[in-house]
Amino acid sequence: MARVKLTEYKAKQLLYHALGKKYLGTPATPEGYQMPHNGPFVLKVDQGIKGRMKKGLVELEIQKDKLPDALMRLSKKGYSQFIIEPMVKHDPSQERYLSLERTREGIVVRYAKVGGIDIESMKDRVEEVILNSKFEYRNPKQAPNSNDQITQKISEELAVPINFMHQLLNFFERQYISFLEINPLVVKQNTSPLRGTPLRKRRIKSPLTRGVDFDVESKDGVFILDLAVEVDSTAEFFTKTWTSADIVEDSVKSPEELAIKKLNDQSQAALSFTLLNSEGLLWVLLSGGGASITIADEAYNMGFGKELANYGEYSGNPNDDETYEYTCNLIDSMMKSSRRRLMLIIGGGVANFTDIGKTFKGVIKALEKNKKRLKKKEIKIFVRRGGPNQKNGLKLMEKWLRENDMYGIVAGPELPLHEIMKLAINSSKKHA
């Protein structure tokens, strides 16, 4: 449903293949890895984190026997996915910057003759050009188009073969990439930018790489040291080259978050859930992208942002089994809190096609199942929702909440959207 990061390992595997190069990196976890060759190596955290070098998440020039120690050091910082690559020694002057971003107007290319960890401070040296949106990859034999001049210029400036540029753009299009950044891009050899073949064809055994077959890793002397790739998650069906398993998990998820993610993957509807503060006062079960933000905003606007325990929403007319599962997971999460007298806000705007009667049926079933636990924690529930079959859904909800002494309020569209959060917060103040 959005832009997501591929692991660097997967991204490089795909890009090297597209460039006709062989990739020598290997993935690693704290449990182990497959040794690719002799080293020395670079060990990096592969969890989509920016500025790894400055955060100390990269270990350079590690010999084979020191790898387990290095892995241990990074694991202790709380990371679980790594990448091991051959160490490519180079001079800082050989570093370049290159990124591509998909926009409505076309592919924005940003490039600089400099690169590396300090690129942020050298922003003024980064050139920005746009390849018009009718960009398609052509082989160089075809007649030139308006984008050719631009790609030609970039290849000359960066001293990379023109073929590299074509293959990179082709890769960008075919893999439905939204954003791609190579930093640094290291260009070591004197190459002919026009024809894309290195001037010296003999195999190079560089003393710096100590035994790594340089030729295999990069025939043209172009090295992709760090690569960040964001793909469009909706394109998995069209590319079939990467799957959701190749997408970076940005943080450690709770079992309930994982359960809801699984529920979402199997559903036609959209269901999301993020735990923000497991000790928060305000728990939300919201529907609709815009309405959920509005209700969450109100907590922030009233100075209760830190009390927001979770964010999430369901939309697209889930069935009652799905809202049941969703609510059960939300309640499980709530029950782990050490606090009592928590507020649960069941909120949403005036739905267009989501059946309120049906979705609330699942929610009420989940409340009924967890009745004892909820009562013990003295939960109060605040409801505001509208849409098809709202009268039925709201009536059932009101009845259940009153009978079980959890009634905060049940309201339809007569109550302004954000007011539901306000009523819950004000009620909690009186409680305290």
Place this chain on the structure above:
Amino acid sequence: MLNIQKIRSKKQSIIALGSHIPILQSILDFDYLAGKEGPSVIAIIASGRKNVRLFWGEKDVLIPVYPTLAHLPASVKNEITLFLNLTSGRRVLSSTVELLDSLPNLLGGALFAENVPEKHSIEIFNKIKPGSRIKSGMTSGQFIVGPASVGLMIPGHLKLGAIAGTDAEQLMDSHVFEPGSVAVFSSSGGMTGELIRLVTTVQKRISFSLSFGGDRFPILTPVEAFLAAEHDPQTKHIVYFGELGGYDEYELVDLIKQKKVTKPIITYIGGTISAMFEKPPQFGHAKAMASRGEETAQAKTKALKSVGVKAAQSFEEFIDFVKKIKIKDNIPLPDGNPHVKRALRLLEGGLKNDLPYEGSTERSEGRDVQKVLSKMQQRTHALFMNSISQDKDGSVEIVGEEMLSMATKRSFGHIVGSMLLGRQLKSKDTAEFIELIMKLLVDHGPYVSGAINTMIAARAGKDLVSSLASGLLTIGPRFGGAINQAAQHWLEGVAESIDPDEYVERSAKQNKRISGIGHRKYRVDTPDPRVNVILTFAKKLNKSPYTLFAKSIEAVTTAKKANLILNVDGAIAAVLLDVLSQKEKISPEELQELINIEFFNALFVLSRSVGFTAHYLDQRRKDEGLFRLSPKEVGFAE
């Protein structure tokens, strides 16, 4: 580009891709309650059925379903001005491109699906960009709302999508039948509904409303919507709910600076909560992730404020701004509405003053509307739909004509033809030809399979209906059922404008007989006299392409073998195709439909029933006893 006044100025006809019953029904309910003469949805592309049954008010109505766009009759293609694409995210690009390439009078449409790749949205965006070439004869410049959009609403005129709700009560509560002057936009479908409700609750009315959808690259951009509002004479005010993520609001700021948008605007940019987190979660919509400072709700609100937009800091302030809109849509507040009463008490006294939830019970539109609504809520679907006959005012009406007057004034040919087509015949010639066929097919001697089976059953002592049925059950591909197949040949041949030699050659290669050609008895030198009579009829027509094609096929086949002549089945099929297309104005697509449902065989079945019945009665009169063959007559194959 979106031009609201242009859409408002004419009746619009919608094609739906895929069938999402609650949404389509809500469009028909909207049309009905808005007082339109008929549904705005005129065609559905879907598989499986020929019609989708929906309600028009309390009654059932059938909306035609076509398997693909290629199956749409030309007249329908030309009539369609808007589309509603309800297919899945995977199919949106291909199906939308097909729509744009095949519908000449398309003004625009809406995409409902979530999960459309951003690359595909951009491709569609570029395809309809003014000035880009779509296909020869097709122009660009359409508007497309979405993906992931609930669509476009023009109160009292158009509902294109789920927008403003899917049940009639919701539509009533949202006052979308009373046009006003406030334009409402949001990425979020839910918030669009919410905002419509908010604006109408504070006694203003909507000029038009749409939802962009929560994707990163909506095809119809906020800029396009704001410009449409600026150019719409009915719109006096704009209400916009934006979200964190993306740069759309900065483009709006530029438009305001350049004085391209001058109408007053009220906004709320949701997502201030995002400032709480070092690493914000992905909010509900794909684009709702602020990766840079300018994309935050706070930054965008500030930028909008700087150019004079009433950009609210909170939703509460936003509601306050909306309440204060000074325009003449003001409609008096209904007294005693329990909704309003409860809301006011809650706001003033908090939870202490709470009343039980009652749901909405009264509306400003008054009692009549309430009555219509409660009728609509109680409606149920009929078990069958038919277009042949009905009881009306105590007597029976057949294809729209009172039965007795029909029996006395109309020919039998007219009655049969009208009933078989499901509508009154337009031409006397058709009636005359059908009567001629009915007479010609009534019997063709006692030696044919169907007559023999009838006689055998009669001699076995079976009753009338059983004997007739055994004769009728004999009708099939080899006996009597060839008219339909022959019609298929002639229809195909003319549609492909294929050379007759080639057609015959092709059939021979496929080892297929051409139905309607060949006779056991008659030859080219001793022709079937019935065929002559039938073909003479074609001379009454200005054009007779099917008959000409059938005869040209005969010319090829008789050159090969003298008995491969055009037979009665082939001649009837050819002339009937010509009569129906010339005199009844039935399109080739509809003729194909008639073949598919065996219309052409129906005439044989009806007429020959007379013959079979006669043979039955005759055998009963003779009463010769059970018929049996001897071993000599049924050989034994080793």
